[in-house]
Amino acid sequence: MNNPVQTSSTSTPHAEAGNARVSVGIALRASLVFIVLCGVLYPLVTTGAAQLLMPKQAGGSLITDESGKVVGSELIGQNFTDPQFFHGRVSSIEYNAAGSGSNNYAPSNPEMIDRTKASIEAWKENNPDVPVSELPMDLVTNSGSGLDPHISPQAADIQIPRISKLTEIPEAELQQLVKKHTEGRDLGVFGEPRVNVLKLNLALRELLS
Amino acid sequence: MGIIQIAIVILVLLLLVKPLGTYLYQVFRNEDNRTDKWFSWAEKPIFALIGLKDRKGMTWKGYALSFVITNIILVASGYLILRLQKVLPFNPNGIDNMESTLSFNTIISFMTNTNLQHYSGESGLSYFAQMAVITMMMFTSAATGLCVAIAFIRAVTSKGTTVGNFFEDFVKAHIRVFIPAAFIIAMVLVALQVPQTLKPALSVTTMEGSEQQIAVGPVAALESIKHLGTNGGGYMGVNSSHPFENPSPLTNVIEILCMWSLGAALPYTFGLFAKSRKQGWIIFSVMMTLFIGFLSLNYAAESNGNPALNRLGIDASQGSMEGKEVRFGIAQSSLFTTVTTAATTGSVNNMHDTLTPLGGITPLSLMMLNSVFGGKGVGLMNMLMYAILAVFLAGLMVGRTPEFLGRKIEAREMKLIAIVILVHPFIILAPTALALMTDAGQAGITNAGFHGISQVLYEYTSSAANNGSGFEGLADNTLFWNITTGLVMLFGRYISMIALLAVGGSLMRKQWVPETLGTFRTDNKLFAGILLAVVLIIGALTFLPVLVLGPIAEHLTIR
Known part of the structure; x- marks a missing residue:
């Protein structure tokens, strides 16, 4: 952040548009990665570990x-x-x-x-x-x-x-x-x-x- | 014993602030440090997968655009899953697709970190939707909030034009903070009897011979991130008062600390970024003062009990137990209620609708102020906004240009801040008035009289503050309530976030003003007092009339 070689604050509309285009692609891929990571892998791994280590508690006591x-x-x-x-x-x-x-x-x-x-x-x-x-x-x-x-x-x-x-x-x-x-x-x-x-x-x- | 157990939890929190605040600083300061060694092996493949080649800093506009676009994509995918859950995998209980306005409300609710729930988890969502939509958004919305707060902190504490790279922050927030912490806490909760299973609901024959259905599911995995991310949406309909979500006082304390500690550590992180830890502690102490005041109000009111029941001649020494669990009693319930509304979590371990009228003022007020600790970042941002307002007011009184952290506060910043300060009450009070005037709104009220006003007011306050708790008696799964609260949540989250980022972006372009003897200091007790007064006066001017119409009037009728 304290990097002296930074883009000027008066960025042109053209540069902003480029910024946005890049963002959409990355945003799309980032969303997919975290849907899989947080929404599928995390709960399934937690379920596996819980069932393996503590089946009685994990099953509802x-x-x-x-x-x-x-x-x-x-x-x-x-x-x-x-x-x-x-x-x-x-x-x-x-x-x-x-x-x-x-x-x-x-x-x-x-x-x-x-x-x-x-x-x-x-x-x-x-x-x-x-x-x-x-x-x-x-x-x-x-x-x-x-x-x-x-x-x-x-x-x-x-x-x-x-x-x-x-x-x-x-x-x-x-x-x-x-x-x-x-x-x-x-x-x-x-x-x-x-x-x-x-x-x-x-x-x-x-x-x- | 009640006060002792509350004091112990607060003490543990105080001990956590410094290590956690330092850890967050290390994670986000973008210079080589130890946390790189622990996590970069996991982050490298993710950066490659999402195609983030150079992690160039963004302007505040680029940062805002990136987080908004990411959230829009997540909303779209989540909405699809809710509408198609019937045919998707992991649906052993055969749950049907969710209706469209309810899906709209639910998806906005979780993306905005609100977690207002107009459905009941046991019957409204498949296991897949609980995981891939609810649990997923609990991570991503919390990470979004944390990233924006960090960007804001960078903006007000450094010079230049970039506030950091959103995607880099977003990945780090998951990999270095939320995922490992959520996994560890989930395992601890399982050890303390919170279920984590993909089996369908159980059916047993009770001791008296009748059939009992028992809903289970992957609860622990959701429970941990629900609190760490200050999300608050329950797996079960009654949230953390359900014995499966919160089986014991010990799990209750763990859940309280999970939702409280990251938000409480952020002022310290801010202090480290600002190179003035004292500044961080001043902000923290103002938050803690407000917190203890409101906690005391709720604890006293609930301990005294409901006057209408106390006069029936039974032993009323337990306090108001309607809507509360025996294992928690008054102390653990009161602390939970105060923390969950201060930290904008919105999980509940007792029913807020059943709180005594005066006790109910605590959650309402904390959500109205929306700056006492707060959720992932938003509370700190709002408190810093009040801090800027405080220096502005103090500056006006002595007739000099106000400064905050070495930057002049001028018209542009004050205009943006005025917007944020006005939007919050507007999106609470205007829809409350609308609901009370229309049949569609009034249809939701289930407790007649002054309490009905409180029910409506609470729903919109909770939506606007992105809290998500409710006076749950409200019959809110209707077109009117789904759409209006959905919009309030949307405005409540994004208007203030974007406007405050703009304030940050505008401040960081300014020249530093050297500190002189005449500089108004913001890191001493005098400033803490002014800040406290600004928060309370603005809050009271805005919301006292409606509090008089709702809870205070109800109190006068039953005392």
């Missing part, structure tokens, strides 16, 4: 039940309606992972406020032993993805009295189970402590059988 049958992905939440199981968060798409999403309710949207009120009423009915003031926000709100596999440890704990009553597993044992399945913050600091509902319920089912 599938998990199996005690009999070895695939029951889902440990990263993707499932819909639980059976009161014997721990329930996850509200999902407007009912955990159908063919897509993803939520209602995108504004904080002032009356439909969201009605939905939350309905969740609270349902909670009162199914969990008469636990006061509503202990019900944490995550259990009555829709996650962003509609596929959130986690609930907060508090959200798991307050479901214990209901499940204990229905399954006759002592509360202490269930508390132990929740504790065992509580994941701490990443590296001890990032994110929030959480419980994977699918894994917890798989363990619960094992306990029941």
